[in-house]
Amino acid sequence: MYVADKWNDYEVIDTGGGEKLERWGDVILRRPDPQIIWPLAKETAEWRSTHGHYHRSSSGGGSWEMKKPVPERWTINYENLKFHIRPTSFKHTGLFPEQAANWSWMMDKIASAGRPISVLNLFAYTGGATVAAAYAGASVVHVDAAKGMVQWAKENVQLSGLADRPVRFIMDDVFKFVQREQRRGNKYDAIIMDPPSYGRGPSGETWKLEQSLYPFLESCMSIISDNPLFMLINSYTTGISPTVLKNMLSMTMQPRYGGRITAGEIGLPITRSGLTLPCGILGRWEA
Known part of the structure; x- marks a missing residue:
C-alpha cells in the first residue's frame, strides 16, 4: 500500500456507513x-x-447540501504545491489527495535524474501530476479532453508559481494525440496515465479500460525515449488488481528497458481509527 501521509492541509478525519469525513x-x-x-x-x-454533504440520488448522480458558507473555491497546499479546490456537481473537489504518494515519488525521480526530463501526462484532469513534475524541473505536456479541466490545471500551475515553466496544455483526445506524436517522432522520458473505467471520445469512440488499456499502453511505447525515466499507470476501476498493471508493464516496458516494476494499492490514513482508506491502484516502471 502506497499511503499519502504527508498532508497538512488535507485529512480523512473519520469513515463509516459508506461515507468519509x-x-x-x-x-x-x-x-x-x-x-x-x-x-x-x-x-x-x-x-x-x-460545511457540505454530498447526497447520492437513488436515480444516479447526486447533489451537495451546503450547510455553511464556503468560498466558490479555495486553496490547499501539499509541500510547495498549491491547488484550487471546488465542490463539483459530480461529488469530486478537483483533486485526488491520495495521488500525493505519486507526486512525491515522481518529484524525487525527476530531481535526481541529473538531466532534462520530458513528461507526458495523459488523462491529466486538473494537473496534480503536472504541477508536481513541473515543480521538480521537468518539461510537461498535459493532455485532457475536457476544456474545464485543462483550464483548472493551468490555474493550478500558476497558483504554484510555475507559470514560467515549460508546460504545454493540450485539449484533445489522448488517443489521437499519441498517434500524432508518433507521426511527428516526438518522444518523452516519462509517461503518466490515469485512464477512466469507461468513456467516449469526441467522435463516439468507446473506451473500456479492460479492452482498451493494453492496446493504448502498447501505442505509447512508440513515444517513449531511448532512455526513459518512468512510466506510471493509475486506475480507479473496481475489480482490477494491481498485478494486472504490473503484468502489463512487464510485457511492454521491461523487455525493452529492463528496470524495476512495482504495483499496489494507493490510500489515505484515517485519523480517528488509525486505519487506511484504499483509494485505487497503481503500477510503476522505473529505470
Whole structure:
C-alpha cells in the first residue's frame, strides 16, 4: 500500500456507513465512498456540522447540501504545491489527495535524474501530476479532453508559481494525440496515465479500460525515449488488481528497458481509527 501521509492541509478525519469525513484546509466535507462498507462507529457532532454533504440520488448522480458558507473555491497546499479546490456537481473537489504518494515519488525521480526530463501526462484532469513534475524541473505536456479541466490545471500551475515553466496544455483526445506524436517522432522520458473505467471520445469512440488499456499502453511505447525515466499507470476501476498493471508493464516496458516494476494499492490514513482508506491502484516502471 502506497499511503499519502504527508498532508497538512488535507485529512480523512473519520469513515463509516459508506461515507468519509474530510478536511480540505478549513472546510469540512462529507462525501460518499464505495470502499467504505464498514459501519460508522458514532455519528459525532462533527459529522453533523460539516460545511457540505454530498447526497447520492437513488436515480444516479447526486447533489451537495451546503450547510455553511464556503468560498466558490479555495486553496490547499501539499509541500510547495498549491491547488484550487471546488465542490463539483459530480461529488469530486478537483483533486485526488491520495495521488500525493505519486507526486512525491515522481518529484524525487525527476530531481535526481541529473538531466532534462520530458513528461507526458495523459488523462491529466486538473494537473496534480503536472504541477508536481513541473515543480521538480521537468518539461510537461498535459493532455485532457475536457476544456474545464485543462483550464483548472493551468490555474493550478500558476497558483504554484510555475507559470514560467515549460508546460504545454493540450485539449484533445489522448488517443489521437499519441498517434500524432508518433507521426511527428516526438518522444518523452516519462509517461503518466490515469485512464477512466469507461468513456467516449469526441467522435463516439468507446473506451473500456479492460479492452482498451493494453492496446493504448502498447501505442505509447512508440513515444517513449531511448532512455526513459518512468512510466506510471493509475486506475480507479473496481475489480482490477494491481498485478494486472504490473503484468502489463512487464510485457511492454521491461523487455525493452529492463528496470524495476512495482504495483499496489494507493490510500489515505484515517485519523480517528488509525486505519487506511484504499483509494485505487497503481503500477510503476522505473529505470
